[in-house]
Amino acid sequence: MAEEEAQEQPSPAAPRPVRCIVKLGGAAITNKGELESINEESLRSACAQLRQAMSESDGDGAPGKVLGMDWSKRHGDPADPAVDAEWIAGIAGLGLDTNFIVVHGAGSFGHFQASRSGVHKGGLHSTLVKAGFVATRISVTSLNQEIVRALAREGIPSVGMSPFACGWSTKQRKVASANSSQIIESLHAGFVPVLHGDAVLDELLDCTILSGDVIIRHLAQLLSPKYVVFLTDVHGVYDRPPTDPNAVLLKEIEVDDNGSWSVVKPALLQGNNKGVEISVAAHDTTGGMETKILEAAVIAKLGIDVYITKAGTEHSLRALKGDVSTDCEDWLGTILRSSK
């Protein structure tokens, strides 16, 4: 699916290729059925796995000390945050390869406010849409803050960046302008940018919702990471909604030069791309798994492997480390790759 070229501001060149762009799916890190509720265990484990994947030691030795960077008081915590004496004494280095970008979705944050007011359909002249835009941004930016804090507690030097505040905008829901200079400069400086799906201004609709999946595709086109990982609440793409007990996991999908995709594994579904059935939650304003597959296919067409898998599993850790190939029979997830 071709997209109009987004207007890029002049950006500084990236110093070395980005290793990985990862989506922390809203379905995984929030409790879908409960308004604005974080799945703390899933978020903690995703952040711990990200740290492991970034770790410069090979993992055989003792895990390095985590230098926590969330020095703010946590809600309900009676004690003041402790700044470790080791920090004051000065630490040699983080021992992390921080050349990652994190993008998270909204899950039970944001989608509700957006769908109730119709922000995704535009029309800022309506007071309801205007209020919904504000409410959506309050919701997703508060989630962003919590995710940045969770990453910081794992010693990952993360900095939150909102697409709307960075001037990203769309035209008929497609990225029209996306200033990435701050993202690149932050990577240069050794930070891990943490972006999120956001409410943005749209040249034709006034406003819309920009999905984290679309942001990832745009960044992948711009920065050519070695691989892209989508972490969500299911093991990957199935031939039908995974709530169906007969659903079959699609382990390998091939994308050709035209951007069309077809199943390679399992063999019984080979060549299939029409039969995949997808259900999208009623309040989801960005197209759910359908959007993910479309965006992932555009990335794979560029020659960048995409791994879709379940957060908080051994499979997500392997994906984050880039330790996955089409020969891995024991890896559970979906690989999208170019047919070339």
Ligand SMILES: Nc1ncnc2c1ncn2[C@@H]1O[C@H](COP(=O)(O)OP(=O)(O)OP(=O)(O)O)[C@@H](O)[C@H]1O
């Ligand atoms: N054919 C299918 N294969 C895999 N998942 C599917 C399929 N059809 C529907 N789904 C649903 O898609 C959901 C994952 O997509 P979703 O876009 O909600 O993930 P996410 O990126 O984690 O969330 P968010 O968009 O809030 O960030 C799963 O909960 C699953 O039930």
Ligand SMILES: C=C(C)CCOP(=O)(O)O
């Ligand atoms: C503001 C919202 C609802 C962002 C949606 O982002 P996504 O969950 O990645 O599709």
